[in-house]
Amino acid sequence: MRGLPPVLITAIVLVAGFALCAMQFPNIASTRVVGNLLTDNAFLGIVATGMTFVIISGGIDLSVGSVIGFTTVFVALAIERWGVPPLVAFVAILALSAAFGAAMGAVIHVFDLPPFIVTLAGMFLARGASFLLSTESVPITAPVYSTVSDFALRMPGGGRLTAVAIIMLVIVIGGALLLHLTRFGANVYALGGNRATASLMGVAVGKMTIKIYMLSSLLAGIAGIVFSFYTSAGYSLSAVGVELDTIAAVVIGGTLLTGGQGSVIGTFLGVLIQGLIQTYINFDGTLSSWWTKIATGVLLFAFIALQQGLVALARRPVAKSMGAAS
Amino acid sequence: MENSRDPAAPLLEVRGISKSFGAVRALQEVDFTLRAGEIHALLGENGAGKSTLIKVVTGVFPRDAGVVRLGGEEVAPRSAKAALGAGIATVYQEVNLLPNLSVAQNLFLDRQPMRFGIVRDGEMRRRARALLADFGLDIDVAAPLGNYSVAIQHVTAIARAVDLSARVLILDEPTASLDRHEVEILFRIMRQLAGRGIGIVFVSHFLDQVYEISDRITVLRNGRLVGERETASLPRLELIRMMLGRELAETTSARASAGEHKPREVCASFENYGKTGYVTPFNLELRHGEVVGLAGLLGSGRTETARLVFGAERADRGQARVEGAAVRLHSPRDGVRHGFGYCPEERKTDGIVAELSVRENIVLALQAKRGLHRPLSRREQDEIARRYVRMLDIRPADPERSVGLLSGGNQQKVLLARWLATSPRLLVLDEPTRGIDVGAHAEIIRLIRELCDDGLSLLVISSELDEIVTYSDRVVVLRDRAHVEALAGEAIDVGNILAAIAADGAAPAHGAHA
Ligand SMILES: Nc1ncnc2c1ncn2[C@@H]1O[C@H](COP(=O)(O)OP(=O)(O)OP(=O)(O)O)[C@@H](O)[C@H]1O
Ligand SMILES: [Mg+2]
Numbered sequence: 001m002r003g004l005p006p007v008l009i010t011a012i013v014l015v016a017g018f019a020l021c022a023m024q025f026p027n028i029a030s031t032r033v034v035g036n037l038l039t040d041n042a043f044l045g046i047v048a049t050g051m052t053f054v055i056i057s058g059g060i061d062l063s064v065g066s067v068i069g070f071t072t073v074f075v076a077l078a079i080e081r082w083g084v085p086p087l088v089a090f091v092a093i094l095a096l097s098a099a100f101g102a103a104m105g106a107v108i109h110v111f112d113l114p115p116f117i118v119t120l121a122g123m124f125l126a127r128g129a130s131f132l133l134s135t136e137s138v139p140i141t142a143p144v145y146s147t148v149s150d151f152a153l154r155m156p157g158g159g160r161l162t163a164v165a166i167i168m169l170v171i172v173i174g175g176a177l178l179l180h181l182t183r184f185g186a187n188v189y190a191l192g193g194n195r196a197t198a199s200l201m202g203v204a205v206g207k208m209t210i211k212i213y214m215l216s217s218l219l220a221g222i223a224g225i226v227f228s229f230y231t232s233a234g235y236s237l238s239a240v241g242v243e244l245d246t247i248a249a250v251v252i253g254g255t256l257l258t259g260g261q262g263s264v265i266g267t268f269l270g271v272l273i274q275g276l277i278q279t280y281i282n283f284d285g286t287l288s289s290w291w292t293k294i295a296t297g298v299l300l301f302a303f304i305a306l307q308q309g310l311v312a313l314a315r316r317p318v319a320k321s322m323g324a325a326s
Numbered sequence: 327m328e329n330s331r332d333p334a335a336p337l338l339e340v341r342g343i344s345k346s347f348g349a350v351r352a353l354q355e356v357d358f359t360l361r362a363g364e365i366h367a368l369l370g371e372n373g374a375g376k377s378t379l380i381k382v383v384t385g386v387f388p389r390d391a392g393v394v395r396l397g398g399e400e401v402a403p404r405s406a407k408a409a410l411g412a413g414i415a416t417v418y419q420e421v422n423l424l425p426n427l428s429v430a431q432n433l434f435l436d437r438q439p440m441r442f443g444i445v446r447d448g449e450m451r452r453r454a455r456a457l458l459a460d461f462g463l464d465i466d467v468a469a470p471l472g473n474y475s476v477a478i479q480h481v482t483a484i485a486r487a488v489d490l491s492a493r494v495l496i497l498d499e500p501t502a503s504l505d506r507h508e509v510e511i512l513f514r515i516m517r518q519l520a521g522r523g524i525g526i527v528f529v530s531h532f533l534d535q536v537y538e539i540s541d542r543i544t545v546l547r548n549g550r551l552v553g554e555r556e557t558a559s560l561p562r563l564e565l566i567r568m569m570l571g572r573e574l575a576e577t578t579s580a581r582a583s584a585g586e587h588k589p590r591e592v593c594a595s596f597e598n599y600g601k602t603g604y605v606t607p608f609n610l611e612l613r614h615g616e617v618v619g620l621a622g623l624l625g626s627g628r629t630e631t632a633r634l635v636f637g638a639e640r641a642d643r644g645q646a647r648v649e650g651a652a653v654r655l656h657s658p659r660d661g662v663r664h665g666f667g668y669c670p671e672e673r674k675t676d677g678i679v680a681e682l683s684v685r686e687n688i689v690l691a692l693q694a695k696r697g698l699h700r701p702l703s704r705r706e707q708d709e710i711a712r713r714y715v716r717m718l719d720i721r722p723a724d725p726e727r728s729v730g731l732l733s734g735g736n737q738q739k740v741l742l743a744r745w746l747a748t749s750p751r752l753l754v755l756d757e758p759t760r761g762i763d764v765g766a767h768a769e770i771i772r773l774i775r776e777l778c779d780d781g782l783s784l785l786v787i788s789s790e791l792d793e794i795v796t797y798s799d800r801v802v803v804l805r806d807r808a809h810v811e812a813l814a815g816e817a818i819d820v821g822n823i824l825a826a827i828a829a830d831g832a833a834p835a836h837g838a839h840a
Pocket of ligand 1: 347350352370371372373374375376377378379419721722730731732733734735736761763
């Protein structure tokens with residue numbers, strides 16, 4: 001329903017891109033490659049789900065990359081240096097990131113500050129804090145890590161659906177359900193439509209803002225844990241710039257950067273498109289990996305132009321008037 | 327009703343409310359009393375403080391002083407949500423809905439029917455359809471609200487508030503963008519609700535409607551209470567005096583200057599002009615010094631005609647001429663270049679730039695017309711702003727005030743001023759007097775005549791037939807997106823216009839949709 005046409009376009013781009021890649025490198029069309037793609041981009045899919053909520057509500061969250069970085073360092077230190085059981089470390093960091101997001105949301109609402117500024121401050125804060133904890137990469141050797149890394153569902157064709165990929169898929173589906181089927185989700189769209197109006201209509205705008213940034217930071221925390229599984233280390237410089245990849249995925253997925261429209265499924269497709277470009281470059285072998293950025297940039301530009309076009313079309317009052325006598 | 331200890335006790339009691347915005351004292355010790363089951367009109371000039379009172383009572387603005395009692399108990403809501411929780415449902419003056427959400431979502435936002443934490447979409451749509459059916463509306467409730475006209479959006483906002491079945495229902499200028507038929511439906515529903523003991527506050531500048539629907543009237547002037555009266559025992563002239571604090575200068579209800587007919591040159595003409603699926607091709611000649619009125623029901627093609635004439639919509643057939651020369655009108659820019667001005671119906675939401683000052687808003691179109699390389703000097707700007715603030719009696723008369731802080735009616739005057747400042751040859755006005763108080767209303771009609779005498783050509787859309795009759799030299803009647811009748815001279819009267827609207831047996835039925 002809402003936001004479907006842009007999502008369709010994203011889907012078409014993904015399918016067409018996949019077909020093109022598969023023509024050049026037939027091996028791409030295998031569950032093995034697809035499984036890897038999902039694994040490699042699991043953390044991105046998770047943060048991007050949270051970012052979708054934020055952007056639809058008319059905000060932005062620049063702190064997610066830093067929260068991921070902080071999470072990896074915190075988890076690594078907690079397990080390896082402080083001797084905390086991994087599960088307790090996970091719960092603690094998730095509580096901490098949720099609180100961090102809630103605080104940013106509260107500041108945005110109470111002081112009526114632009115989310116851009118507040119989350120930019122949050123970004124520096126979280127990154128700085130992770131440097132305070134450790135400036136070196138801390139390897140994680142806890143047994144859970146190898147267990148989780150080894151776990152995978154076999155897919156036909158030899159592909160592996162890893163634990164982190166499964167976590168990502170569950171979060172994407174959960175996020176989609178939350179956004180499209182619940183009252184909370186409807187309020188997210190309402191906020192993105194117009195904050196003042198939503199407030200006059202009785203939406204608890206303050207609480208919603210806090211919850212939305214809390215959700216985003218919480219998912220960034222989960223993404224950080226997933227990232228630490230993926231790299232088996234904690235490093236304060238990890239996930240630098242991920243917030244921008246995330247925003248790109250959300251926009252390519254058809255979410256309006258100005259809020260009010262979008263979908264989690266679209267974001268997921270946007271993540272896959274970025275993953276596909278990366279995969280293509282890996283297969284090619286001669287291209288610099290920076291081509292990923294260039295290709296993403298081009299796509300981003302194309303999608304924003306497209307959305308502006310669609311918005312302009314929608315604004316045109318076609319059959320805007322009420323039919324009078326039939 | 328629950329614990330109403332004393333049946334005669336007022337439902338909503340407002341005592342000694344004061345509210346200042348910086349130096350502006352918007353409300354000073356205002357009292358207001360609403361009884362259960364009554365329809366109470368809250369009246370006053372533009373900027374008198376009606377909307378502010380409503381927002382203070384419902385907690386949107388914090389109050390400086392005073393108490394509010396609901397059913398005898400003191401309440402102090404701190405947000406619209408809290409007011410709703412206490413039992414006060416409000417349709418604020420700005421159409422406050424969300425164009426990006428579906429109609430159904432708008433109707434049920436934050437109170438959707440749920441099962442296991444999941445919104446029951448089908449059930450919600452079914453209820454939305456049923457709710458709108460009461461208002462004679464049969465539309466696709468799953469479509470985004472923004473796809474529909476301002477009128478439908480307004481009806482949706484009202485339907486939402488009505489459905490909240492609160493104890494108090496506040497409607498701030500609900501009828502400003504509705505046509506007669508919709509107003510009748512709204513009134514029927516208001517009476518039903520009042521019959522159930524709900525107290526209704528009704529704000530309007532249409533005195534006919536006030537006399538038709540209200541039991542009691544409270545008048546504010548300059549942020550102070552003037553008085554509360556029974557509608558039945560308050561003569562209209564007395565009411566106007568209460569509102570204005572003076573007599574209304576003789577309303578020009580008689581057709582002005584009907585005698586001196588000076589056939590002047592054609593300013594703009596449209597031959598066989600139209601757009602498929604939008605407006606049936608029409609012929610229209612607009613002369614200098616002449617007012618042409620467009621009459622018809624909502625959706626009959628009036629606004630569509632105006633948009634084609636201005637270039638806001640692109641015609642796909644026919645020829646437009648300006649001063650005899652064939653021209654292309656493909657965009658509003660073309661319209662402006664040929665000296666056209668257009669004050670749209672949605673000006674409340676579309677036209678004003680709330681953050682800019684009154685002066686900046688007024689010179690906006692003029693500056694755009696002159697181009698960026700010929701900026702207006704500050705002195706010229708001040709001069710222009712001051713002139714129009716005086717001419718249209720914009721209050722407060724401070725050109726440096728942000729437009730967003732003006733009352734709704736005064737914002738509209740600013741928009742009118744913007745187009746007047748461009749000294750257009752042709753000015754298209756869509757519902758120019760909606761939301762404007764009785765005093766200013768007469769002023770604007772006088773202004774329209776004056777502009778005309780200066781050689782301006784005017785195309786005016788209005789649902790107020792009395793008003794159209796007052797200032798038009800010719801009236802074009804529309805029906806079903808076609809120009810069906812043109813009246814001129816003595817033939818212009820309300821009866822003839824109504825007859826043309828309802829001609830060929832098609833009574834002005836409504837609610838059916840093509
Ligand atoms: N947010 C605000 N900030 C500053 N001044 C305001 C604000 N809102 C309203 N005012 C001022 O308060 C006064 C009362 O405005 P209000 O909107 O209540 O008038 P109103 O009676 O509703 O008029 P109208 O019939 O035009 O809607 C006006 O002088 C207006 O400029
Ligand atoms: Mg008002």
